[in-house]
Amino acid sequence: MTSTPVARPDEVRRYNRSSLLRLLHVGGPCTRAALATELGLNRSTIKTLVDGLAEAGVVEERVPRPGRSAGRPSLLVLPQPQAAVVLAVDVQVEHVAIALVGLGGQILGRNRWNLHGRMGHPGEVVTHVVESTQLLATDLGVRPVAAGISVPGVTRRSDGHVHEAPNLRWSDVPLGERMAAGLGVPVTVGNDAEFGALAEHLRGAARGAADAVFVSADVGVGGGVIAQGSSLRGAGGYVGEIGHMVVRPGGRSCYCGNEGCWETEVGEAALARALEMPDDSPRGAIVAELRGLSGDPGTAWERLAGFAEWLTLGLVNVVNLLGPELVVLGDLLTALPEPVLDRVAGEVRRRSMVSRAMGGVRIEMSSLGADVKLLGAAEAAFEGVLDSV
Amino acid sequence: MTSTPVARPDEVRRYNRSSLLRLLHVGGPCTRAALATELGLNRSTIKTLVDGLAEAGVVEERVPRPGRSAGRPSLLVLPQPQAAVVLAVDVQVEHVAIALVGLGGQILGRNRWNLHGRMGHPGEVVTHVVESTQLLATDLGVRPVAAGISVPGVTRRSDGHVHEAPNLRWSDVPLGERMAAGLGVPVTVGNDAEFGALAEHLRGAARGAADAVFVSADVGVGGGVIAQGSSLRGAGGYVGEIGHMVVRPGGRSCYCGNEGCWETEVGEAALARALEMPDDSPRGAIVAELRGLSGDPGTAWERLAGFAEWLTLGLVNVVNLLGPELVVLGDLLTALPEPVLDRVAGEVRRRSMVSRAMGGVRIEMSSLGADVKLLGAAEAAFEGVLDSV
CATH class of the missing domain: 1.10.10.10 (Winged helix-like DNA-binding domain superfamily/Winged helix DNA-binding domain)
Known part of the structure; x- marks a missing residue:
């Protein structure tokens, strides 16, 4: 009712x-x-x-x-950006980034620190975020009134409880509670892909699209869904884990307990393997290798055809299940050579019956770059703020 | 806005x-x-x-x-059921059913005819529905004010255009328009699984569940999603085609153009094959065979383990993508022996990380039986009616 x-x-x-x-x-x-x-x-x-x-x-x-029109x-x-400032935090496997974002979405200042391969212990991350925020806020002469925190894992939206963030090796962390205590402002913790989708919907490639999916691949693979203009969440405020859709039964073991998850087939390590590089190749090396292929579509396809097939298959499933008008690809996927992406997009449109019915789903690159999750975290924080500015 | x-x-x-x-x-x-x-x-x-x-x-x-309480x-x-009556139509591969449903959801009268294995041509189905409705309405002394029509296919909600209903061999049928012209009342055409989900949500096993998925298998496999209390639809009003999620790459060819769709692995023909019966065994024979297994869990599992694995895998994907609190299984799936279903439910809870986060998704049988899509079609028709009774 x-x-x-x-x-x-x-x-x-x-x-x-x-x-x-x-x-x-x-x-x-x-x-x-x-x-x-x-x-x-x-x-x-x-x-x-x-x-x-x-x-x-x-x-x-x-x-x-002055414009050209008379009169x-x-x-x-x-x-006025300073009228309402929020803190955005993006916790990733390799680094943590923070930004203070003003009304209107402008980043007023930012800071980030590398974790140098060792996972950030939740307590350390909280302390570091609280201290860095204080310094940054003092520098800028502003005071954040709310915070949004992006985490690559299964999080409960209501209280910011992180159930499982396997790539961080976190489990059962009351992150929302701890951050709120440290920062002294209301905190919204969310899944990174959900926040990515929110940012793309409000400020990126999915602007104006009521039904869109954001799929991003880095260490893990995540997806966020905008349905009828709002973030799609399941029971208890948990969002889906698109990366743990099984696409290749009997495939590689995933830490989630299944085999052949989309994440194991199109995540960073899978891309490295497709390029015949070691599984744990640094991101920069993978991107450089991909750039090297951009001038030679034939070779690019030859080397990436297998990877592209798993990407296609997962996208066909996502489109058939959710019927979005637009899929936005983020992070590492934006580094794929354009001819490969074009071919994937064409195949998805051909092989998804829901896409055929709709007259063709659009598949586009994220336009927000590395800031997408930070911007989404800011927007999640602004949600509660705009009513009371 | x-x-x-x-x-x-x-x-x-x-x-x-x-x-x-x-x-x-x-x-x-x-x-x-x-x-x-x-x-x-x-x-x-x-x-x-x-x-x-x-x-x-x-x-x-x-x-x-009279109750026991004093005073x-x-x-x-x-x-008053007669105060607002709607027509519900359920178009299936083997038969078409119609019902006149009164305010409060009571079926006042019904009719159905078999198609005897030959697909109903859209024109014939429209004519037959219009004529039968007139007869039934006259018999009952009522006049329907709206109609809901359930179709097993990809339909556009806005105008009732059926893009593709492969099991009926229909494509590009302006069914909403034709039915509205014949019946003279507003018509809502929808995907059968979407209507099934609506019925379960309002009157069945998913009552009170804000986030639920209805999965039903007969000739095809369909799914309808209730998210945050409403039917989940994609762009252009198309709902997802859960049955065309690929779960077994390189598996059996599906008419949709893919191989190893969930539908080819857990639909009626797949169940017949699992039971070592011919692909085109009549529904009654399959159900009888399943009943025969109900007393012997060991044999039931032995014969159905493969089928159960594909059912489990698809359900893990659905739960990981959508995070429902409840999945309701309908049609043929309700005929599976209880020990098999229990084992599937346990496996889905164990293997889905989103289910683990939520403390366990519930998996239940449809309680509305064969009427589920008819009741959903009625509710879709009532949506526009209750505001103007």
């Missing part, structure tokens, strides 16, 4: 205010007229809202750069 | 009225006091709503059967 839509005037005002802020935060500077059109509100309501936000220092109005230019409403 | 929650009093009243009707329709008879609690409305609002609905003949109030019994509010 959803709640009854009884709306008091102050609730309507608050709702309109946060809708307007969300629009500026995600869409960037906007004229009052465009805000009125987008939100379906009249200009006097917009004026009241914008004036109130400007007075509170949350937005400012500025004359745009008085419309003022642009801009979010 | 969601719409602004500006609510006029008449909108609030209409919203409350349809919430109350939905509650009675799905939950059955209810006292005014319980309605007030469930809807979070005060008793005088409930009285006004119930009196209005009773006057319009949509509900009636009745003294419940004056509370009146029960009951939906």
Whole structure:
């Protein structure tokens, strides 16, 4: 049962205010007229809202750069980055990155440290994040009001409990609780691929796509799903583990207990093996090898055909199960030679009956680069913030 | 952007009225006091709503059967089945079933005809459905106000276009349009497994489960997903084709163009093969053979272990991708001997890391039997009706 839509005037005002802020935060500077059109509100309501936000220092109005059109230019409403700052944390196997992100999505400052191959113990990671955040915040003269933390593992959204993050060798870590205690702000912990999907949906290749899947491969393989405009989560707030879909029964053993998981076939180690490099080749060497193939489609296909087949097969399954209009590939997958990716995309469209029905799923590269999970973590933190700025 | 929650009093009243009707329709008879609690409305609002609905003949109030409690019994509010009747149609490979379903979900009358092995041509099916509906409606003295039609294939929800229903040998059939023209009422066409999931969610084993998957095997294998309380659909309103997830690369050829689809491994023909019966054995013979195994778990496992492994593998994938709290198995899968199903359920819980994180996915049998898709089609039709009764 959803709640009854009884709306008091102050609730309507608050709702309109946060809708307007969300629009500026995600869409960037906007004229009052465009805000009125987008939100379906009249200009006097917009004026009241914008004036109130400007007075509170949350937005400012500025004359745009002179354009070609005649007449008085419309003022642009801009979010003030310092009006609401969140902390974004991206915990990866090899490093931890933090960023302070302002209203509007701009990264105000960042820091990162390598773990030099040894896994970060949860306690150390918490201490380091808390200390680095304090330093960075002091440097920038800001104070984060919430934090989003991306973890490559199975996490419970409600309380930030990390059940299992095998590539970090973490299990049963009450990360949300510990980070909140250390940072003194509300904390949202999420799966890295879920946050990647969120970032692509709001600021990347999947902008405007209501149904999209983000698939990213580095050490592990993860996927995040946007369904009907929202993050798809399962029971208890756990998101799916797309990398542990079995695609090759009887294949390589995976730490999850199965054999032939998508992760064991298209993760970093699998890509190294496809290139006849050692399983534990450094990322840089793998990427360099892939770049070397980019000028020679024939050789690229010859060496990567097997890898491409497992990538194709998993993507066919994902498209047949979820029917997205768009799949965004991230991390290492963006380093694959273009002719290989084009061939994979063509095969997925040919072999998925759901894609055929839809007239062809789009398969695109992430446009957010290495920051995708950090940006997603920031957006997860902003979710609770925009209503109360 | 969601719409602004500006609510006029008449909108609030209409919203409350349809919430109350939905509650009675799905939950059955209810006292005014319980309605007030469930809807979070005060008793005088409930009285006004119930009196209005009773006057319009949509509900009636009745003294419940005498119970043990002392004092004056509370009146029960009951939906009047005849107040809103919908047509439900279940198109299957071997037969077509229709039912007229009243407010509250009761089947008022039904009819079905066998296709005797030959596929029903779309035109014939439309004509037959229209004529049978007229006869049945006249017999019962009712007039359906909407129709839901279940089809085993890839259908576009917006306009009821059937893109591909390979087991029926249909492709590109504008079924929604044709049925609406013949029946003269709004028509909702949907994938049979999506409708199965809807029925299980509202009236079956998945009642109260916000995240559930319904997997059903007969000639084909289909799946419907309930995510966060609603049907999961992809782009363009297409639902996923769970049966065309490849689980056995290099396996049997599937008409969809892939090899080793879940459907080729756990559909009716695969079950027949597992039992060493001919591929095209009649359903009755397969079920009889399975019943014969029910008293002998050892033999049952010996004969079905291979089949069970493919069932397990597909379920592990579904649970890892979607993280449901519950998977409901339907159709032929409910005929598997209990010890086999128990073993499959245990294996899925053991082998899916998402299930382990959640503390164990539940795997249960459909409780709605052969009517599940018919009931789902009825609920899809009711979706547009309850707001305007």
